[in-house]
Amino acid sequence: MPLPRIVDLTLPLTPGQRGVTMEPKFTVTRDGWNAATWHLYSHAGTHMDAPVHFDAGPETIDTKPLKNCLGPAMVVNLAPVAPRTLLTVAHLGPVAASFTDGESLLLRTDWHKQVADPAIYRDGLPRISEDLALWCVARRVKILGVEPPSIADVNNLPEVTRIHRILLGGGVTVVEGLAYLDQLTQPRVFFTALPLKLAAGDGCPVRAFAYDSPPATWPHD
Numbered sequence: 503m504p505l506p507r508i509v510d511l512t513l514p515l516t517p518g519q520r521g522v523t524m525e526p527k528f529t530v531t532r533d534g535w536n537a538a539t540w541h542l543y544s545h546a547g548t549h550m551d552a553p554v555h556f557d558a559g560p561e562t563i564d565t566k567p568l569k570n571c572l573g574p575a576m577v578v579n580l581a582p583v584a585p586r587t588l589l590t591v592a593h594l595g596p597v598a599a600s601f602t603d604g605e606s607l608l609l610r611t612d613w614h615k616q617v618a619d620p621a622i623y624r625d626g627l628p629r630i631s632e633d634l635a636l637w638c639v640a641r642r643v644k645i646l647g648v649e650p651p652s653i654a655d656v657n658n659l660p661e662v663t664r665i666h667r668i669l670l671g672g673g674v675t676v677v678e679g680l681a682y683l684d685q686l687t688q689p690r691v692f693f694t695a696l697p698l699k700l701a702a703g704d705g706c707p708v709r710a711f712a713y714d715s716p717p718a719t720w721p722h723d
Contacts, residue, residue, distance in 0.1 A: 506715040507687075508711055508712070509691075511548070511682050511683060511712055512547070512710045515540075515542065519546070519547070521542060522540070522541070522546050523540070523541045525539045544707075547707050548708055548710050549708055550675065550697045550705060550706055550708050551675075555704040556662075557667075558666060559671055562702045564699045568696075571675065571694065571697070572694040573606055573645070574690060575712070576605060577683065577689055578607065579610045580610060581612040582612065583611045583613070583628045586626055587628040588629055589609065589630055589631055590633055590634050591633055594634075604643075606643060606644045606647065607645070607646050609647065610684060611683075612683070613648075625656070629653065630653045632664065635668040635672075636672075645677055648679075652678055653676060675695075692717075692721065693712045694710065
């Protein structure tokens with residue numbers, strides 16, 4: 503059996519980026535070992551939302567079932583995409599008809615390439631439309647993974663609240679801030695995003711990756 507090709511889909515958490523700071527706590531020279539104290543915004547970098555993030559349900563990040571953090575996923579190539587594009591069901595093309603209910607959906611926009619320019623990355627992000635959000639709920643999408651830092655306009659509270667509540671309240675696990683989807687070669691992969699078990703957490707950075715190889719090499723979800 504061929505070995506699986508595993509692609510890391512996670513942005514590095516770097517001190518100085520939004521919501522990330524780090525202070526050295528111990529050093530080998532002074533204390534005999536290296537250790538640091540990190541301060542992380544719960545939605546920094548590549549991260550997962552819990553329903554309590556938008557009061558869309560009682561589930562917190564520590565109560566998220568692990569089965570909802572991994573599984574087969576369809577990859578939809580939407581790149582290139584213009585800033586502030588409203589993504590609709592029509593953007594899915596043939597995937598809208600071939601999608602298997604209960605699997606996951608990864609939307610490639612190459613938006614991770616804008617991460618160095620916050621004015622575009624955060625304020626000009628492509629957004630999930632209401633009809634696409636409702637479609638995801640109706641098709642029981644397990645995980646919706648996107649490259650922008652949010653699924654909706656972070657500067658428009660009614661929009662960002664409405665779209666999050668539709669998806670999170672409808673049982674869709676939301677992963678935002680993905681990267682490197684352009685490195686995937688398969689139209690269908692086995693995707694995993696694992697958050698820390700933060701008590702009563704509203705969200706958490708994750709390590710996201712995909713088996714970019716034939717299904718025979720995938721783990722069983």
